[in-house]
Amino acid sequence: MHAMQYEITLPADYDMGVIRHRVESKGHLLDEFPGLGFKAYLMRERGKAGSPVNQYAPFYLWNTAEGMNSFLWGPGFQGLVDDFGRPVVQNWTVLAYEEGGAPGAVPRTAVRHRRPIPPSARLPELADELAVEARRLAQQHGAVCAVTAVDPRTWEAVHFSLWEHEAPAITGDVFQVLHLSTPEREKLPSGRQW
Template identity: 70%
Template structure:
């Protein structure tokens, strides 16, 4: 599993209905993308859920690097770059993912928390703790899905979770879920991934 996200921060007075409309028009295009586990079309709106910014920030979990590369180099990412400019794309290697108790429910919000892996700690212990945290999040009331991944270039964990209600049981940046494409969600490997 590979996690990926880019963030497009927009002006404070930007009409976020433009983003909503864009997702309504094109969100379905990845509903059958080969190699994609899930893509959450995420948006933060200034003043909503404590967000200080307007931002479009889709989050991806890929089953295959081929599917991810086909998106990045084969045209899917190109249209976004044409519309908004080419943002940096963050990538993490998957450590764990788990369905939540509300797995059959539509996701209303997502929470993303980035966490540094502190110097002087054993990476294996930090990874084990992160896997346990993903399991804890998946067990919270209203959890649809939880995952954790690591960027070893920055030694940074990313915790990602989807929730069926607007009061998630996780700390981090809260995003509205505008659409969820999940053609390979059932093929994402469950539990610890090493």
């Protein structure tokens, strides 16, 4: 599995209703996209939930590399590039995926916590610790699901979680979930991925 996210940071006075309308009119286009576990259409608004910026930042969890490549090299992503410019696409290898206690709930909030992996870290023990963190997040009240992934190019770990209510008291960037496409969510393997 691969996790992927890009961030489009917008001006402070940007009408975020434009992003809401974009998701309302186009979000359904990935509801049946092959190879996609889920896409969370995420937004942050400056001054809300501690956000310093206006930002559109969808998060993807891919079942297959073919699905991810089909999206990145296809007309859907090109449409985003045409409208906003080509963003940097962050990509992480998934270490663990866990369904939460509210898997059928419609998520309202997402939290992303990124942290550097120190050079001194023992990787086998760290991988176990990161997988346990995904399970711990998923077991909290209101959790829809949790993902833990690593970028081995930059040695950064990311914990991503979806919630059926407002953001819980955990560290990270808080996003509003505008839509969730889940074409192959039921195919996502649970637990550690090695």
